[in-house]
Amino acid sequence: MIGIIGGGNMGEAFIEGFLKAGVDNNEILVCEIDEKRRKDLAEKYKIKVCDSIDIVGKTQKIILIAVKPYQVKEVCEKLSNTLKDDQLLISIAAGVSLKDIKSYLKTDFKNIIRIMPNLMVAVNKGILATSYYQKIDKDLLFDFKHYFSKLGYIYEVDEKLLDAITAISGSGPAFISVFVESLADAGVYIGIPRNLALDFALNAILGTVSMIKEKKLHPATLKDKVTSPAGTTIEGLKVLEENNFRALIYKIILETFNKTKKVK
Numbered sequence: 001m002i003g004i005i006g007g008g009n010m011g012e013a014f015i016e017g018f019l020k021a022g023v024d025n026n027e028i029l030v031c032e033i034d035e036k037r038r039k040d041l042a043e044k045y046k047i048k049v050c051d052s053i054d055i056v057g058k059t060q061k062i063i064l065i066a067v068k069p070y071q072v073k074e075v076c077e078k079l080s081n082t083l084k085d086d087q088l089l090i091s092i093a094a095g096v097s098l099k100d101i102k103s104y105l106k107t108d109f110k111n112i113i114r115i116m117p118n119l120m121v122a123v124n125k126g127i128l129a130t131s132y133y134q135k136i137d138k139d140l141l142f143d144f145k146h147y148f149s150k151l152g153y154i155y156e157v158d159e160k161l162l163d164a165i166t167a168i169s170g171s172g173p174a175f176i177s178v179f180v181e182s183l184a185d186a187g188v189y190i191g192i193p194r195n196l197a198l199d200f201a202l203n204a205i206l207g208t209v210s211m212i213k214e215k216k217l218h219p220a221t222l223k224d225k226v227t228s229p230a231g232t233t234i235e236g237l238k239v240l241e242e243n244n245f246r247a248l249i250y251k252i253i254l255e256t257f258n259k260t261k262k263v264k
């Protein structure tokens with residue numbers, strides 16, 4: 001049913017996510033060129049694997065391209081020989097547009113969806129920002145939503161936004177991970193044991209996010225609730241502002257966004 005081309009970081013995250021959501025192992029076929037990786041995935045997840053794009057193209061209803069952006073052209077060219085109108089092609093490659101994919105396929109195939117996911121699909125908490133051609137087959141679109149909504153939150157967005165979204169939700173987890181690690185390290189620096197420091201850092205973030213979401217708070221409202229006049233938190237916030245924390249975040253996101261446009 002679902003053929004995943006490329007069993008790397010993201011390919012594996014999708015495998016984990018689908019299995020966790022109850023999709024049957026037999027419904028997943030992964031095409032991976034690296035032999036060791038292929039065997040590892042087959043053993044770990046009890047899924048079907050192969051090394052032929054052609055087999056995926058000929059047998060799978062939904063095909064997910066999860067290779068590096070510069071490899072998408074070659075994959076599409078191989079798939080174009082066999083793609084039929086009852087199949088759905090999905091790409092997660094950063095910076096590769098629907099138009100690029102269509103041009104690589106060299107056919108008038110319309111059932112193409114571009115998603116910008118993040119690694120959290122593995123735990124069914126992913127963000128899947130999605131764009132597609134309006135002429136897409138409606139039954140296939142239904143199938144897409146049925147299967148992929150198991151992996152997290154699907155947002156239908158204008159394709160123009162996908163590169164910007166890549167910087168926030170695709171790359172964001174890396175920045176957030178560095179923040180969690182730094183918070184824990186700082187905790188260790190002031191004497192908290194390593195395991196507790198990491199737990200506190202993680203739960204502080206989890207609790208903050210849950211409260212903002214559940215109570216529909218603006219982040220500034222939560223910040224203000226924690227910050228008493230002349231108290232401890234405002235001391236930390238002063239350092240954060242003196243060191244241009246917000247400007248640094250803008251810069252990180254802008255550089256990531258700029259790179260997204262150059263990766264093909």
Ligand SMILES: NC(=O)c1ccc[n+]([C@@H]2O[C@H](COP(=O)([O-])OP(=O)(O)OC[C@H]3O[C@@H](n4cnc5c(N)ncnc54)[C@H](OP(=O)(O)O)[C@@H]3O)[C@@H](O)[C@H]2O)c1
Nearest residue numbers: 006007008009010031032033066067068069092093094170
């Ligand atoms: N990582 C993220 O958080 C993230 C988030 C959003 C979107 N994405 C997108 O997801 C895509 C995959 O990223 P990734 O981090 O998972 O990369 P990755 O770990 O390098 O995975 C790609 C895998 O595909 C294999 N491959 C390459 N060409 C193939 C072919 N013709 N047939 C079968 N397998 C092939 C690669 O093998 P080799 O290593 O031998 O080439 C590699 O194992 C990228 O386009 C990226 O833009 C990633």
